[in-house]
Amino acid sequence: MNNFGWDFSSIWKNAPYLLRGFEGTLILAAVCLVLGTLAGLLLGIALSSNRKVVRLPAQGFIGIFRNTPSMVQLLWIYYALPVLIGMQLTPFIAAVIAFSLYSASYIAGIFKGGIASISKGQYEAARSLALSRWQTLRLVVLPQAVRKMIPPFANQAMEIIKLTTIASLIAYSELVLNTKNVADQEFRPIEAYTTLAIFFSLILIPLAYLTLYLERRFSK
Numbered sequence: 195m196n197n198f199g200w201d202f203s204s205i206w207k208n209a210p211y212l213l214r215g216f217e218g219t220l221i222l223a224a225v226c227l228v229l230g231t232l233a234g235l236l237l238g239i240a241l242s243s244n245r246k247v248v249r250l251p252a253q254g255f256i257g258i259f260r261n262t263p264s265m266v267q268l269l270w271i272y273y274a275l276p277v278l279i280g281m282q283l284t285p286f287i288a289a290v291i292a293f294s295l296y297s298a299s300y301i302a303g304i305f306k307g308g309i310a311s312i313s314k315g316q317y318e319a320a321r322s323l324a325l326s327r328w329q330t331l332r333l334v335v336l337p338q339a340v341r342k343m344i345p346p347f348a349n350q351a352m353e354i355i356k357l358t359t360i361a362s363l364i365a366y367s368e369l370v371l372n373t374k375n376v377a378d379q380e381f382r383p384i385e386a387y388t389t390l391a392i393f394f395s396l397i398l399i400p401l402a403y404l405t406l407y408l409e410r411r412f413s414k
Contacts, residue, residue: 204380205389215372216393222368223355225290230297230354231347237298238305239331252302259299265360268292272364285366293357297350304346308339345409352401355394369393 205212240252259267272288283291312335320330362371369390377386 198384200385201382202385202389204376204382205385208376208380212369212372212376212389212393215367215369218366218368218372219355219358219370222286222289222293222358222361222366223351226293226297226357227351227354229290229294230301233294233298234301235305237302238309241302241306242309256299256302259296264292264296264357265363267296268360268363285361285364288364289358289361289366293354293361296357297354300353301347301350304343304350305339307346308343309335311342312338345405348401348405348408352398352405355397355401 237252237256240248241256243249268289271292272283272285275288276282309331316334316338320334325333358368359370361368362374365371373386373390377383380386
């Protein structure tokens with residue numbers, strides 16, 4: 195008979211350490227979301243271009259990052275890239291590069307879809323005002339496309355938060371790594387990993403409901 199009894203005293207004792215890991219997760223996710231969005235915007239614009247010299251490199255980049263595991267990308271950037279550039283990257287920088295580029299490959303599709311959703315009449319109206327392509331994108335297309343991009347963008351933010359969990363592979367001090375350390379040191383894996391699940395639920399469940407709300411609101 196299993197006589198296991200729940201005991202979260204070790205979790206409370208290590209709460210500051212776990213909270214530092216939680217902070218590390220949020221910081222990494224926020225930085226990757228910002229950089230991934232900026233890179234995704236440029237890629238989305240490139241994908242929407244009529245020029246092959248602009249569109250094809252973007253398609254190649256997206257094909258590589260969408261069709262290789264994010265874990266492989268992270269390990270390559272952390273272990274292999276320093277050999278090529280002659281400089282060791284910190285776990286945080288390596289994770290930021292890997293996750294930002296991976297996220298950008300998907301965010302680019304969001305921007306491309308948003309740009310494609312704008313009617314041709316809007317472009318014609320912009321040309322009649324003698325606006326350049328960049329002015330048309332900045333002043334006419336993107337402001338209208340943003341409303342349609344918000345729901346999938348919120349969903350992508352959730353994916354980035356989930357993505358940060360594999361940063362523990364390169365010893366970046368985030369929530370998963372710190373939780374594993376507590377579980378190993380205190381010999382309380384059930385309580386430790388239950389706490390880990392609670393932490394992520396507190397972030398992701400509200401975001402999931404927010405995404406559903408945004409989808410319903412902007413689909414009207």
